[in-house]
Amino acid sequence: MINMKIVTWNVNSVRVRLPLIEQLIAEENPDVILLQETKCMNEFFPKDFFESHNYHLAIHGQKTYNGVAIISKYPIENVKWDLDDSTEARYIEGFTNGHYVVSAYVPCGNKSDEAYKYKQEFLGSIASRWKGEESAIIGGDFNVAMSDDDMQTPAKWIGSVLCTDEVRNGMQKVFDAEFDDCHEISDGKNDFTWWDYRRPNEGLRIDYILSKNVSGKLKTLQHYRKMERPSDHVPVMFEI
DNA sequence: ATGGTAGCTGCGCTA
Numbered sequence: 001m002i003n004m005k006i007v008t009w010n011v012n013s014v015r016v017r018l019p020l021i022e023q024l025i026a027e028e029n030p031d032v033i034l035l036q037e038t039k040c041m042n043e044f045f046p047k048d049f050f051e052s053h054n055y056h057l058a059i060h061g062q063k064t065y066n067g068v069a070i071i072s073k074y075p076i077e078n079v080k081w082d083l084d085d086s087t088e089a090r091y092i093e094g095f096t097n098g099h100y101v102v103s104a105y106v107p108c109g110n111k112s113d114e115a116y117k118y119k120q121e122f123l124g125s126i127a128s129r130w131k132g133e134e135s136a137i138i139g140g141d142f143n144v145a146m147s148d149d150d151m152q153t154p155a156k157w158i159g160s161v162l163c164t165d166e167v168r169n170g171m172q173k174v175f176d177a178e179f180d181d182c183h184e185i186s187d188g189k190n191d192f193t194w195w196d197y198r199r200p201n202e203g204l205r206i207d208y209i210l211s212k213n214v215s216g217k218l219k220t221l222q223h224y225r226k227m228e229r230p231s232d233h234v235p236v237m238f239e240i
Numbered sequence: 241a242t243g244g245t246a247g248c249t250g251c252g253c254t255a
Binding site for chain 2: 012065108229
């Protein structure tokens with residue numbers, strides 16, 4: 001029996017993506033939606049839209065860049081976004097319908113040496129935050145492809161900050177905090193979650209839903225890539 | 241071969 005549906009989605013602007021978010025709600029009726037790259041300050045977040053669909057909100061926005069949110073059919077308690085002392089809005093956690101949930105937007109890390117360093121620190125901070133907790137569900141854009149199976153064209157990505165040994169080790173620290181990658185490859189390398197708008201045949205799996213002490217089934221909603229004005233990421237859904 | 245697109249912003253930055 002399914003008792004909870006959780007979707008994570010890097011929408012690349014929540015306001016531009018509202019029509020597709022509305023379709024997601026109509027098709028899947030998720031209990032929880034974890035958003036990344038909302039790209040707007042809290043005062044401009046489309047609260048009325050979500051509330052009219054009977055959702056509660058916990059938002060952590062920022063002008064132009066980043067921005068994360070937890071959208072839930074249930075009240076959201078113990079909301080926190082101070083994972084570290086950064087001014088970048090990349091993290092939010094809350095407790096809803098009996099579960100700790102997290103929406104995380106890990107830095108890409110290709111902007112500068114500092115950004116790359118911060119990517120490692122950010123992954124370490126997530127691992128530290130949840131290491132001792134009994135149960136949690138983290139959805140997000142981790143900007144890490146863990147293996148060649150997560151890459152449509154591995155040779156094109158050699159040396160990329162999305163798949164260096166260092167960032168893979170950083171991501172491994174999160175797994176080592178007793179999180180499971182719920183993903184199962186069904187029929188080959190076909191479960192990518194992101195494509196650069198300029199390179200439509202070089203997909204990567206960099207969006208994950210990780211859980212500890214919660215079992216469920218993961219599904220990548222590929223058809224959201226073929227719609228009008230798609231995000232560069234597709235939604236990933238976890239059914240408990 | 242080092243381009244290309246998208247979003248937000250304001251003629252550049254980030255991905």
